[in-house]
Amino acid sequence: MTRLVCLTRPIDPELRSKIPPAMASMASVIAPLVDYHRPEAKGRERMMGLFCCEAHDLPHGEGWGEEILSDMSSHCGTHVDAPYHSGNLIEGKPARKIHEIDLQELFCPGMVLDMRPYERRNDAYTIEELQAAIDAVGRPIQAGDAVLLRTGQERFESLSAEWFAYPGMSREGTLFLARAGAKVLGTDAPGWDRPFPVMRKRFEETGEGSTIWDGHFAIQEKEAFIVQQMHNLAALPASGFMVGFFPMKLVGTSAAPARAVAFLDN
Structure with a gap:
């Protein structure tokens, strides 16, 4: 018998009133x-x-x-990013939008990387840390996998200062997972990259454009689907399950809210 595990963060309009003033611009991705x-x-x-x-x-x-x-973003709550979210060209070809992604592509073997030991708050995980988490699973990433990062953000109340001070991914880390075969890149953090204030501060200090949203822009080099604001990853084993991401079929958009579900064989 297959057991279904919901990995979707509830979209609760009441959360709008709890968004810190400094993050007010994020309101439409939290709830409508x-x-x-x-x-x-x-x-x-x-x-x-x-x-x-x-x-x-x-x-x-x-x-x-x-x-x-x-006032609801296509990136509201748990959502799937189409490649188009990262730019018009992906691997040198026109980027696909959410309605152009076959549902079968979003149903795949899953593995959970437990990143909690590394405590990279407001920073990006290193390739060495990602590799250590893969080694702990006991099998390598295989072509077509959904690789889900359990960052430890489950400890914090939604929209708290701690919740927004999440660990993220760099260009190098993103390409490391995608080139290893990961088709879906998921995280239980609010975003895939480092927090926006962190990236902005780094740019102000260095003037290097390569530090801006580099985790997402990495998809231009290797196509993958990023899923953010996942929930309940603690309920999953490290591997040995299937996971499906079922986004709304919004025509022409860069993303869509999705119901993410794991399928576990008892």
Whole structure:
């Protein structure tokens, strides 16, 4: 019997009120604004208008429940980045958008790299640390794998200062995993690269453009799908499972919110 494990972070509109002022620009990737049309209120009014009826014509005097979402990024919550998120050209060819990715490509063997021993907060993991975590799994990365980084961010409350001070990936680390065969690169951190303030400070100090978003830009050299804001990686073994990422089929977009699910054979 196969057991399903949800690896998706809940999209909770209440989190909008908890975003630190310094990270206000991140609001649309945390949760949408939601206008709730309750059955006893706006939902009823909407149905009365559509059907030209009165409240007493509806069962229990109620209409339907409906929600209107706004200010929501295609990168909201747990989401899959299409290659196009990293630029127009990937491996010298036109980058694929989310609707151009076959669902079968996003259903693959998974392995969890336990990066917690390395405590790279506000910094990028080294290739040596990534290799040590792979060695601990007991098998190498194989072509088509989903490699999921358990960073330890599960310890912190969502949107806390500690949660935003996450460990990330560099160009070198990203290419190391992708060239080893990883097709999906996942993390339970808010982002794949180092935090934006960290990258900005590094650029201000060095003037080197190569330090800007270098983990994502590495996909231009080797195509892979990045999945961010994963959840519940502690429930998985190091390997021996399948994992599926099921993004909304948004036409022409660089990403889409997704339901990420692991399939474990008991």
